[in-house]
Amino acid sequence: MTDRLSSAFAKGPALVTFITAGDGPTPAILDALVAGGADVIELGMPFTDPMADGPAIQAANLRSLGAGTRTADIFKIAKDFRAKHPTVPVVLMGYANPMVTRGAEWFAKAAADAGVDGVICVDIPPEEDDALGPQLRAAGIAPIRLATPTTDAARLPAVLDGSAGFLYYVSVAGITGLQQAAQASIEEAVARLKAATDLPVAVGFGVRTPEQAAAIARVADGVVVGSALVELVAKYGEQAPKYVQELTAALAGAVHSARKVSA
Amino acid sequence: MTIEPRNSFRNTPDDRGHFGQFGGRFVAETLMPLVLELEREYRKAKQDPAFAAEFDDLLEHYVGRPSPLYYAPRITEELRKGAKPGPNGQKMGAQVWFKRDELNHTGAHKINNCIGQILLAIRMGKTRIIAETGAGQHGVATATVCARFGLPCVIYMGAKDVERQQPNVFRMRLLGAEVVPVTSGANTLKDAMNEALRDWVANVHDTFYIIGTAAGPHPYPELVRDFQSVIGKEARAQMLARTGRLPDLLVAAIGGGSNAIGLFHPFLDDTSVKMLGVEAAGHGLDKEHAASLAGGRPGILHGNKTFLLQDEDGQIAEAHSISAGLDYPGIGPEHAWLKEIGRVDYTSVTDTEALEGFQLLCRTEGIIPALEPSHAIAAVVKVAPTMPEDAIVLANLCGRGDKDIFTVAEALGTKL
Numbered sequence: 021m022t023d024r025l026s027s028a029f030a031k032g033p034a035l036v037t038f039i040t041a042g043d044g045p046t047p048a049i050l051d052a053l054v055a056g057g058a059d060v061i062e063l064g065m066p067f068t069d070p071m072a073d074g075p076a077i078q079a080a081n082l083r084s085l086g087a088g089t090r091t092a093d094i095f096k097i098a099k100d101f102r103a104k105h106p107t108v109p110v111v112l113m114g115y116a117n118p119m120v121t122r123g124a125e126w127f128a129k130a131a132a133d134a135g136v137d138g139v140i141c142v143d144i145p146p147e148e149d150d151a152l153g154p155q156l157r158a159a160g161i162a163p164i165r166l167a168t169p170t171t172d173a174a175r176l177p178a179v180l181d182g183s184a185g186f187l188y189y190v191s192v193a194g195i196t197g198l199q200q201a202a203q204a205s206i207e208e209a210v211a212r213l214k215a216a217t218d219l220p221v222a223v224g225f226g227v228r229t230p231e232q233a234a235a236i237a238r239v240a241d242g243v244v245v246g247s248a249l250v251e252l253v254a255k256y257g258e259q260a261p262k263y264v265q266e267l268t269a270a271l272a273g274a275v276h277s278a279r280k281v282s283a
Numbered sequence: 284m285t286i287e288p289r290n291s292f293r294n295t296p297d298d299r300g301h302f303g304q305f306g307g308r309f310v311a312e313t314l315m316p317l318v319l320e321l322e323r324e325y326r327k328a329k330q331d332p333a334f335a336a337e338f339d340d341l342l343e344h345y346v347g348r349p350s351p352l353y354y355a356p357r358i359t360e361e362l363r364k365g366a367k368p369g370p371n372g373q374k375m376g377a378q379v380w381f382k383r384d385e386l387n388h389t390g391a392h393k394i395n396n397c398i399g400q401i402l403l404a405i406r407m408g409k410t411r412i413i414a415e416t417g418a419g420q421h422g423v424a425t426a427t428v429c430a431r432f433g434l435p436c437v438i439y440m441g442a443k444d445v446e447r448q449q450p451n452v453f454r455m456r457l458l459g460a461e462v463v464p465v466t467s468g469a470n471t472l473k474d475a476m477n478e479a480l481r482d483w484v485a486n487v488h489d490t491f492y493i494i495g496t497a498a499g500p501h502p503y504p505e506l507v508r509d510f511q512s513v514i515g516k517e518a519r520a521q522m523l524a525r526t527g528r529l530p531d532l533l534v535a536a537i538g539g540g541s542n543a544i545g546l547f548h549p550f551l552d553d554t555s556v557k558m559l560g561v562e563a564a565g566h567g568l569d570k571e572h573a574a575s576l577a578g579g580r581p582g583i584l585h586g587n588k589t590f591l592l593q594d595e596d597g598q599i600a601e602a603h604s605i606s607a608g609l610d611y612p613g614i615g616p617e618h619a620w621l622k623e624i625g626r627v628d629y630t631s632v633t634d635t636e637a638l639e640g641f642q643l644l645c646r647t648e649g650i651i652p653a654l655e656p657s658h659a660i661a662a663v664v665k666v667a668p669t670m671p672e673d674a675i676v677l678a679n680l681c682g683r684g685d686k687d688i689f690t691v692a693e694a695l696g697t698k699l
Contacts, residue, residue, distance in 0.1 A: 068468065068599040069584060071477040072311045072484065078467050091596045116309055116583040121597030143309045143583065147299065151309075151583070168313040170487055175316060193313050194485035 024109035024137050025060065025162060025185045029220035032279030033237035034059035035272045036222050038113065038246030040066055040080035041097055042089025044253040044260050050101050052261035053249075054108055056268025057276065060186075060222075060242065061101070062140070065094055065114030072142045074197035076247040079254060091118060095134045102135030111138040111164060111185070116151065124152045128159035138162035138185040146178045153182055162186075167213055169193045169205070176216050186220040186242060189213060191227075197247025200226035207239045230274035237278035245271055292551035292626055295617065300501020302620035308500040309583045313484045318586075322502040324407050329509070334402060341398050342513060345431065348395075350514075351383040352521035352677075357647040359667075366668035377670035379663055380530065381680045382518045382546065385652065391682035392514060392542045393424035397493060399510030401428040404491035411486065412436045414493045415479040417444055417472035417538075418607030419451025420653075420682060421495030426460035428493075436460040439478040441471040444607060451686060469601050472611050476585055496539025497615035500586030504616050511545025518677060519549050530677040531670065533558045536658040537629070538573065538609035540618045542681035547627060557628065560618060561662040563604035564631035571603035574631040575614040576622050589616045605634035605694060606654035608682070632661040638694055640664055641684065653682030654690065 028034050037058040039049055043066070053061060066084040070077060098110055112119075112131060119127050119141055131139060139161055144151055146165065156163045162185030170193055171179055180187070189209060191201035206223055213221045223236050224244025233243045252267060253260045295302045300322075308318055328334040342348040363376030384392040404412060412434050416422030422438040429436035438455055442464040445452055455462050468474035483492045497507040522530055533550060535543035537560045550556045565572035572578060575590040582591040584599060592600040592612035602612040621627040632640070640660035644652050652660060659678045667676050684691070692699050 067597075069473060069477050071480040071585075072313075074481075075467075082468070085598060117591070117593065117599070118597040121582055121593065121595070142311050143586075145308060145310060145312055145315045147315070148307050148309055151307075151588075166312045168311075170313050170316045172316060179312065190313065192485075193487055195481045198485075 024107060027107070028059045028109050029186060029241050033240065033275050034220070034222070034242040035233070035268070035275040036060040036062060036224070036242050036244040037249055037268060038062040038064055038244060039249055039253060040064035040077065040084050041094045042066060042084035042087055043080040043250070045258055046097050047100060048261040049253065049264050050097070051104070052265035053268050054105050056265040057272025058268050061108060061110045062113045062244070062246070063094065063098060063110055065091070065112055065118055067115040067118055070115065072195055074195040074247060076197045076250050076254070080250045083254070095130050098134040098136050109137040110135065111140060112136055113140040114142070116141055116143045120151055124155035127152070128155040128161060131161055132159040136161060138164045140164045140166070140188060142166070146181065149182055157182070164188055166190050169209065180217050180219070183219065186222050187213060187217055188244065189221055189223045189240070190225045191223050192225050194225070196225055198226060200228070200232060203235050206236060210240045230270045233271050234274035234278060237275040243275050293548060295620065296501060296505055300505070302617045303623055304581070305588050305616035305619040306501055306504060307588050308586065309588065310500045310586045311484060313487060314500070317487050318500050321403070321407070325403060325502050325506050328403060328406060334406070337402060338399055342395065346388045346394050346398065347386065348513065349517045349521070350386050352518055352525065353381045353383050355379045355381055355648050358644065361643070361647050362664060362667045363672070369671060374672045375668055375670065376672055377531070377667045377674035377676045379667055380522070380675060380677045382514060382677060383680055384514055384542065385656070385680045385683035389424045389427050390685065391420045391424070391653065392511060392545065393421045393495060394427065395513055395545070396495070396507050396510045396541060397424040397428045399506065400491070400493040401432055401434070403506070404434070404493070405432065407491065409489060409491035410434065411490045412493055413439065413479050413482050413490055414495060415439045415472065415475040416495065417441070417475070417610055418686065419444070419448045419455065420608055420686065422460070422462070423451055423454050423458070425493050426455040426458035429460060430458045437482065438462045439465050439475040439482070441469070441475045442466045443470040444472065444475070448607065471601070473599065480585070495541070497541040497544045497617060498539045498585065498587055498589065498613060504587065507541050508544045508548055508617060511541050512548045514542065514545040514679060515547060515549035518546060522675070522677065526675065529553050529556050530675040531555070531557060532666065532674070532676045534561065534659045534662050534666070534676060534678040536561045536609065536655045536681065537614060537618060538563070538611050538655065539613070540615040542679050544615060544617055546679045551626060558626070559662060559666065560627055560629045561658045562629060562631040563606055563609035563658055564633045565603040565605070567633055568631060572631070573602035573604040573609050573611060575612060576618070576629045577631050579612070581619070584613055587616045589613050589619045605637060605690065606658065608653070608655045609658065630662055632658050634694070636661040638691065641691060650680070651684035652680055653684045654687045655682050656680045
């Protein structure tokens with residue numbers, strides 16, 4: 021199932037888009053992301069205590085849970101998406117407790133049944149991999165790990181060991197959606213990561229505009245945008261898909277234009 | 284140096300910070316290097332006689348330790364009145380003793396841990412302190428040590444708690460701390476902890492997070508326990524000196540569980556000593572409560588695997604207790620383990636029972652306890668009459684009640 025992920029990155033820099041499941045008209049928003057040119061979908065699993073997220077995604081989590089979103093609904097959304105968009109990879113992103121609460125094996129199987137390609141769990145570091153990693157790998161799902169500005173050279177091999185799909189570089193030591201890292205520090209970090217792994221490296225946290233995305237796409241394999249899209253869902257609600265598609269198209273244009281430059 | 288026996292209950296956690304299946308280091312990657320560095324530095328500090336000497340000196344001359352061990356004659360007599368004779372007709376009603384940690388500077392056991400952690404922070408070269416607080420006791424203790432050592436201090440506190448704990452908010456500000464009301468989530472303690480973690484992630488280079496209870500990512504549960512173990516070490520020596528024997532039963536209230544683990548841990552290998560942890564049953568275990576062991580199941584939150592109040596999807600529930608210090612949907616991982624292996628018994632008492640315990644101690648001993656140890660007192664009220672007269676029950680009086688008089692007045696229908 022990681023084939024969909026490797027194909028998505030094989031074409032050159034990929035646009036990775038995040039939205040929170042159950043916040044707004046999710047299926048229509050997912051269609052809009054694909055129509056706008058997103059290459060990888062990150063579907064956020066809402067959690068009561070999203071401690072790595074900034075205000076925009078925190079609020080999206082609460083809106084989704086307030087609307088009654090259950091874990092079963094998220095798998096249903098993923099499954100319907102898979103039927104409709106057979107080639108676009110879907111990654112579930114969230115926190116450990118909702119993922120392990122019925123047992124890691126249950127979660128891995130449900131994700132595989134729904135056609136999910138990868139899982140990003142914010143609060144399971146490599147040291148605690150046995151809480152979820154073996155079950156995901158057994159089910160053919162890529163455990164996608166995070167590297168950060170605090171991940172030093174001594175630690176990087178442990179982060180890479182057992183990770184698959186792509187490596188998510190969190191470009192700032194901080195929470196989602198706030199400040200953006202300096203381009204120079206991103207370039208230095210991506211070069212260091214790419215020297216250590218063959219996995220595609222996608223850069224996220226604080227990326228909001230096509231200009232930022234284009235600059236990052238010139239050095240990285242992927243650009244992750246989340247809060248800027250989630251804010252459109254907050255602002256436009258049921259009308260959000262139209263605006264989401266507009267921003268996605270602008271971001272995708274910027275990211276994909278780097279393909280020609282690098283080719 | 285003593286060598287722990289191989290089958291000791293006191294040689295946890297393991298190298299990964301696990302207590303059986305509980306504990307661990309479930310944090311975002313940004314924090315992992317820092318958590319590992321904290322562990323390395325704590326190992327060094329633990330071996331450093333100068334660190335221990337400074338800790339002991341501050342506990343003696345700044346905090347006011349050792350705290351007294353007090354035999355409570357009038358509550359003992361009061362509870363004997365209702366005791367039924369034993370199976371062989373013997374007289375029942377155990378002696379009730381209290382460890383007086385409410386007499387510490389700042390009025391609770393919280394300061395023991397804050398002294399230890401700020402010494403670690405200084406050792407690690409950190410120049411800024413953050414903490415979360417519920418009722419404000421840990422916030423006040425943290426603000427106190429920050430003033431003592433001249434470090435800037437930011438306290439995260441749920442907006443709801445800021446509203447209902449104004450005196451402690453004012454105390455923290457007097458001590459020079461910045462109090463940040465947290466308006467995310469449900470505006471209470473767990474949300475304050477989330478916000479403190481968000482601050483920490485963004486300021487890892489210069490900031491030390493003083494966690495207030497024996498929970499969070501490894502090594503916090505271990506180091507908080509170690510700093511709080513002064514309670515049990517003193518109590519054990521004091522009891523031996525006064526009575527020539529060990530107590531039969533230890534009782535302590537549990538929110539996160541730091542005062543309880545501090546009392547219990549030095550006694551864990553004394554097989555004759557039974558232990559009882561008391562959770563907050565709030566309005567009742569079938570209604571809103573804060574008893575994670577009684578009403579929760581294992582899960583992962585705030586850096587550790589432990590018992591949590593949660594729904595079937597793993598979404599965290601809001602806790603309720605009249606005692607803001609017990610109002611948390613989780614519990615320290617070592618308690619989760621001690622419950623699982625059966626070394627410690629756990630029970631719970633309701634808001635109403637705790638209020639009765641509170642008033643009983645006021646009237647019989649002239650001590651106004653905090654609402655947290657009032658839960659322990661309520662458990663003593665139930666259990667002491669079922670034990671023989673020569674038995675000894677030792678409860679931890681982990682905080683004084685000045686901070687709670689408004690809450691108690693309201694609960695009793697008195698307008699101040």
